[in-house]
Amino acid sequence: MKLATLKDGSRDGQLLIVSRDLKTAVIATNIAPTLQDVLDSWDFMAPQCEDLYVQLNQGRAPNSFDFDPTQCMSPLPRAYQFADASAYVDFVDLIARSRKDEIPDFFWSEPLIHQAASDDFLGPCDDILVASEAFGIDVESEIAVIIDDVKMGATPQQAAESIRLVMLANDVSLRELMQTEMIKKFGFLNSKPSTSFSPVAVTPDELADAWEKGKLHLPLRTSIKGKLVGAPNAGVDMTFSFPQLIAHLVKTRNAKAGTIIGSGTVFNKEGSKGNSSIFATRAAEIIAHGDATTPYLQFGDVVKIEMLDKNGKSIFGAIEQKIEQAE
Known part of the structure; x- marks a missing residue:
């Protein structure tokens, strides 16, 4: 459905x-x-x-x-809760290595999830309004699920039964503002403007065998200015499945119907399929050459995020948005 x-x-x-x-x-x-x-x-x-x-x-x-x-508006124009993860830990590791740093060992065993804004989602074709290009405007192509009620302490197996709908997300990031907020170590705020989601949300049965063990095993396509920049497989190198993310979310509290959980930037560690964010491309450039050359998004740029089934048909419709300057 x-x-x-x-x-x-x-x-x-x-x-x-x-x-x-x-x-x-x-x-x-x-x-x-x-x-x-x-x-x-x-x-x-x-x-x-x-x-x-x-x-x-x-x-x-x-x-x-x-x-x-x-x-269309977002399938859920506003939600009671949006929790966004970094389920692809190899992506987190790449960013750390670009800064000559290391991630703690427990990052591989305990999910990273932050509380995100959920009161004002963008429609799939709405413009992304940003005050300044100097903020470092970036796309983050993700998979997201919408869940039913989940009780505190639910296991991943129990959490899996709560997944009602699956959709795509563009969790826009302002990378230059993010640097200051990371130093504060109190979570993201100004660096995370409104998130957008795909035109439709689909029940897992629509995904057939591409939906396996709480992961979506299909390439997620990201294009900028009409050029495909990444198509990593969302089911590959996903360290934590959605049931594991949900179980972590309800470790100390209940979650209610309509809660959205994002996967974080889809990433394949071998890099041959391109990237779902400019940040990942820039990090790889820094590691390889000592400096990043790929620019962040500029006003007028169009971002498109889409997933095709094995027959080349769009599953969720496309997120297609233009970057515009906010008045």
Whole structure:
């Protein structure tokens, strides 16, 4: 099943069911007003959404229309919680080595997760507004999941059952501002503007055998100014699976339906598939040559993030955004 949120001028938009080929959609507010409402009563409402999804794919859904990602908000325009991880520890190690540093051994056994802003997500085609290019504007292509209620102390096996939806994310980073915030050692704030997510969120069954043991085993494609800069496989070199990340999140507290967990920058350590962030490319340049030459994003640049299935078809639709100067 593929779900989205239509812009309608409100904070939370209207629930959409989107066809498997991403060509048509139908407003599903007769089932639930918003995606959060579906998540709050998943066992009751998801089967109704699934029935409508089947009708839509068979061309039988009443009042269907052409699907337009530019008219979408984030699947969840705002969420009760967004926790973003660094599940690809080889990426963290690369950054440390570029600074002639080492990561602690426990980074390989205990996930890194920080509390991120969740009150104002961007739509998949909304402009990314930044005050200055000097902030070091960077893309971070990620996988994210939306979960149901999870009780404190849940095991990874139990946590796996809570994953309701999967989507893509662009967790924009302002690298030059991040340097100061890292020194403060109190988490990211100004260096993390609003995150954007793919036009649709999909249930894990839509991913077939590409979804295995809480990891998505397909290349995540990142393009800048129309040039493909990276397509690392999201299931390769992911140190911690999503069930492990969720279990870590609920170690000391409950998590509620609608919580989003991000994977962190998708990264393959051999580097042959390119990178999902400019930061990784610059770190590799520093290690190899002593200096970084790849620039961060500039105003007017367009970033595109997409994942294709084994038949070359888009699964989630594309995040496609222009970098613009904030007034």
